[in-house]
Amino acid sequence: MSVVPAEVLPGSALPVDEAPTAAELGPRARLLPALCAVYRAQLSRARVARIPLLFVATFQSIGIMVLMRGVVDGGGEARAVVAGSAVLVVAFVALNLLAQYFGQLRADGGLDHYATLPVPPASVVLGAAAAYASFTVPGTVVTAVVGCVLFQLPLAHLWVLAAVIPVAGAALAGLGAALGLLAPRPELATLLGQLGMSAALLLGVLPPDRLPEVVRFARDLLPSTYGVEAFALTFDEHPDWAVVLADLGVCAAVGVASLAVATWAYRRAAVR
Amino acid sequence: MRDPVGSFLVSTRNAPTAFRPRGDVVCLVRELTKVYPAVRGRRGAPDSPAVRATDGVGLEIRRGEIFGLLGPNGAGKSTLVRQLTGLMRPDSGSVEILGHDVVRHPERAARILAYLGQESSALDELTVSLAAETTGRLRGLEARHARAERDAVLEELGLTAIAGRPIKKLSGGQRRLACFAAALVGERPLLVLDEPTTGMDPIARRAVWSAVDRRRAEQGTTVLLVTHNVIEAETVLDRVAVLDRGRVIACDTPAGLKERVAGEVRVELVWRDRPPLDVPEVAVLRSRAVESGRRWTLRLGPEEARAAVGAVTGGDAFAALDDFTLATPTLEDVYLALGGDAQGLVKA
Numbered sequence: 001m002s003v004v005p006a007e008v009l010p011g012s013a014l015p016v017d018e019a020p021t022a023a024e025l026g027p028r029a030r031l032l033p034a035l036c037a038v039y040r041a042q043l044s045r046a047r048v049a050r051i052p053l054l055f056v057a058t059f060q061s062i063g064i065m066v067l068m069r070g071v072v073d074g075g076g077e078a079r080a081v082v083a084g085s086a087v088l089v090v091a092f093v094a095l096n097l098l099a100q101y102f103g104q105l106r107a108d109g110g111l112d113h114y115a116t117l118p119v120p121p122a123s124v125v126l127g128a129a130a131a132y133a134s135f136t137v138p139g140t141v142v143t144a145v146v147g148c149v150l151f152q153l154p155l156a157h158l159w160v161l162a163a164v165i166p167v168a169g170a171a172l173a174g175l176g177a178a179l180g181l182l183a184p185r186p187e188l189a190t191l192l193g194q195l196g197m198s199a200a201l202l203l204g205v206l207p208p209d210r211l212p213e214v215v216r217f218a219r220d221l222l223p224s225t226y227g228v229e230a231f232a233l234t235f236d237e238h239p240d241w242a243v244v245l246a247d248l249g250v251c252a253a254v255g256v257a258s259l260a261v262a263t264w265a266y267r268r269a270a271v272r
Numbered sequence: 273m274r275d276p277v278g279s280f281l282v283s284t285r286n287a288p289t290a291f292r293p294r295g296d297v298v299c300l301v302r303e304l305t306k307v308y309p310a311v312r313g314r315r316g317a318p319d320s321p322a323v324r325a326t327d328g329v330g331l332e333i334r335r336g337e338i339f340g341l342l343g344p345n346g347a348g349k350s351t352l353v354r355q356l357t358g359l360m361r362p363d364s365g366s367v368e369i370l371g372h373d374v375v376r377h378p379e380r381a382a383r384i385l386a387y388l389g390q391e392s393s394a395l396d397e398l399t400v401s402l403a404a405e406t407t408g409r410l411r412g413l414e415a416r417h418a419r420a421e422r423d424a425v426l427e428e429l430g431l432t433a434i435a436g437r438p439i440k441k442l443s444g445g446q447r448r449l450a451c452f453a454a455a456l457v458g459e460r461p462l463l464v465l466d467e468p469t470t471g472m473d474p475i476a477r478r479a480v481w482s483a484v485d486r487r488r489a490e491q492g493t494t495v496l497l498v499t500h501n502v503i504e505a506e507t508v509l510d511r512v513a514v515l516d517r518g519r520v521i522a523c524d525t526p527a528g529l530k531e532r533v534a535g536e537v538r539v540e541l542v543w544r545d546r547p548p549l550d551v552p553e554v555a556v557l558r559s560r561a562v563e564s565g566r567r568w569t570l571r572l573g574p575e576e577a578r579a580a581v582g583a584v585t586g587g588d589a590f591a592a593l594d595d596f597t598l599a600t601p602t603l604e605d606v607y608l609a610l611g612g613d614a615q616g617l618v619k620a
Contacts, residue, residue: 022371025383026460027412037409045397110393116357117410118382271359271378 029119038119038127039134046135050097057092058139061085064205065147074151076232077207082147083232084205086161087168087224089139091200094173096193098132102180103189106269115270125177125262132176133169140165144231157234160244167251168227172200174258175223181265204228223254296335298462298494299356304329304365306351306518325351326362327518336488338495342505342603343515349498350390350466352515356496357387357464369462385462386411388455390470392439392447400442400450401426401435404457411458421457428486429453429479444471452480459491466498481508502603506530514607521610526603533601533609537577539570541584542595553583562608566594571605 029037046054068081105111114124141161148155176193183189203211203219211219219225230247233239310322325348333339341349354360356367358378367374374381395403404425408418426432431453434442439450452468463484469477487493499505505512506526513523522529541547541557543566549555557580561568572580577598584593 023384023461025372025380026458028383029410029412033415034410037406041398041402041406044399044402105393108393109389109391112354112357112359112387112389112391113394113407114410115359116382116385116387116389117407118379118412119410123410271361 026118029117029123031120031123034119034123035127035130038124039131042128042131043134046131050093050135053097054093054135054139057089057136058142060092061088061139061143062146064088064201065143065150068205069150072207077209078151079153079232079235080207080228081205082144082151082153082235083228084201085147086140086144086231087164087204087228088197088201089143090133090136090165090168090227091172091197091204091224093136093139094129094132094169095176095179095200096197097135098128098173098176099180099183099193099196100186100190101128101132102177103183103186103193104180106181106183106189107186111266111270121266121270122259122263125174125266126259129170129173129177129259129262132173133165136169137165153235154237157239160231160234163248164227164231164251167248167255168224170255171223171227171251171258172196174255174260174262177262178258178265181262181269200224223251223258226251226254297332298335298370299331299333299339299496300366300368301329301331301356302366304352304355304362304367306355306360306362324518326355326365329365329515329518329520331513331520331523333494333496335494336492337510338484338488338497338508340497340499340505340509340512341515342499342502342512342607344500347515348518349500349515351518353387353464353466353496353498357381357385359387383412384460385464386455386458386460387464388452388466388468390466392451395451395454396440396447397438399436399438400431400453403439403450404454407454408457411460413458418457425453425456425483428483429456430475445473445476448472449476449479452483456483456487459487460493461491462494462496463487464496464498467500468497469501469504477504484508502607505603512603514603514610516607516610522606529603529606530601533571533605535573536571536601536605536609537574538597538599538601538605539572539577539580540595540597540599541568541570541593542566543568543592544594545592548589548592551583551587551589553580554589557583571601571608 062085065081065085072078072081144158144161145155147153148158175196179192179196180189183192199218199222203215203222204224208216208219226247230244230251233244233247304326305324305328306326308323308325311320313319327348329352331339341352343349351360355362356369356374358374358381361378362375365375369381369384372380372384398406401422404422405418408421409415413421426435429449429452431450434446439447442450448468448471452465455463455465469480472480484493484495488495497509509526511523511525512529513520514529515521541561547554547558547568549558557568557570560572561570570580581596581598583589584596
């Protein structure tokens with residue numbers, strides 16, 4: 001037994017008097033710089049992986065508008081179609097693709113990378129959401145312009161997209177991130193993302209007057225609806241800016257709430 | 273003086289936890305247990321019973337050492353590491369890293385250690401350069417500082433030439449090296465590396481180990497290395513904990529572990545077609561051999577080994593023999609001697 005030192009035998013005393021003073025911790029990444037770093041990294045992914053999908057998102061919306069041209073007869077319905085199609089690009093990218101991204105990241109252990117860095121959860125979620133919302137800018141603008149030309153709508157107030165994209169982007173990206181992070185399996189995240197997008201398509205693009213009561217109620221629950229309505233209102237020659245602001249306000253509030261839920265979901269997914 | 277394998281089996285369960293600290297202790301693990309609950313089978317899928325992924329593990333990792341966790345896939349290495357890095361909550365037990373209770377404050381782990389996991393999907397679509405820089409920024413470095421460290425690390429690892437390429441488009445070994453680079457940006461006193469050299473060529477491996485050695489010499493960096501590669505374990509580790517089914521079945525220096533089977537010789541026989549069992553000496557050897565295909569692996573005393581080699585290199589047996597080797601024991605032999613199931617360990 002000589003290879004076994006006495007102190008390792010069962011029953012020997014444990015070193016109880018060791019109370020080492022804790023070492024100094026490394027710095028914590030601050031919210032804004034970390035958010036910017038995540039945003040920049042996520043944005044750069046677009047070059048590698050996202051561009052084909054952005055084309056798909058845009059063509060899908062333009063295709064829908066072309067189809068709807070034979071159905072709607074100008075006026076309020078045309079405005080709803082153009083506004084809905086433009087916001088649909090946001091739903092496709094921010095909701096659907098972000099849900100898939102986070103679902104995948106969570107399933108294959110990619111979240112471990114962020115979870116072992118001293119970065120605030122909000123930075124990761126907001127950075128990714130902001131990047132995905134940014135991906136939608138070209139597609140949304142192109143869709144809106146093409147739509148205005150197709151349905152002979154005024155281009156004068158298209159600048160309102162500068163407000164619509166961020167608030168609708170926040171609401172839908174938050175929802176997408178939360179779905180992706182909460183779904184127990186990546187396929188489910190994909191499914192939920194697709195369903196969310198389909199909802200945005202049906203409830204956003206189809207003119208509300210033609211929808212049954214129940215569906216109209218569902219439409220009111222979907223955050224993107226308020227972005228669509230705000231945008232549609234601005235095709236008026238003299239838009240009611242108070243209503244536009246109120247709609248955007250609802251969208252922004254939902255955005256804050258859904259991003260908060262997504263941040264909570266990230267925290268929950270990071271430590272299992 | 274030398275003792276058969278049995279005696280240290282008695283003590284190793286307790287050895288790591290009861291070890292008296294010598295030098296600074298960086299990471300102290302006691303009675304760490306994690307059980308994956310049983311899952312009831314659904315629609316024809318069989319039930320899977322509860323698994324004790326870590327089973328009363330105790331470890332003590334000292335400053336500046338390269339400490340290894342060795343075991344085949346499924347031995348519980350990664351589960352253990354996830355608990356040490358704050359990624360997974362243990363059911364019971366304690367983890368203390370540099371005086372911080374990581375079980376109670378898992379978020380502190382990120383400020384003490386750098387972790388290189390097996391998955392790189394978070395970095396895959398970034399360029400090598402941006403992956404390193406972003407990781408540094410998220411480790412709390414100022415932008416300028418992060419860029420400077422990024423450049424230094426990429427240069428050190430020989431990645432400067434491919435800094436602008438997306439990690440996804442690199443070969444497996446280069447991808448691993450790029451992720452290792454990201455792990456090094458933003459200095460940490462403890463590096464936790466989960467199979468860092470998988471798929472790497474010898475040059476990349478050398479870059480990894482010299483980067484580790486430099487940080488050890490200059491900053492006293494401690495390394496916790498997960499590996500299933502016995503050759504790597506023997507060459508780079510200062511001490512190694514051998515894991516089997518969630519338990520530490522031995523913990524010592526590689527030399528110390530090999531000492532335990534030093535009285536033995538590893539004999540490997542490869543038969544051309546099938547073993548000549550009609551030769552009585554061969555028939556006797558069979559009962560002691562671990563067979564895998566045409567290869568027999570035997571651990572024998574020096575005298576027995578000599579006799580066995582004599583038997584198989586003469587007469588009928590030799591005609592059936594394709595190849596044979598005699599070797600001093602490796603950590604794989606230690607693993608077998610400790611009762612582990614060494615299938616899944618890699619020698620490369």
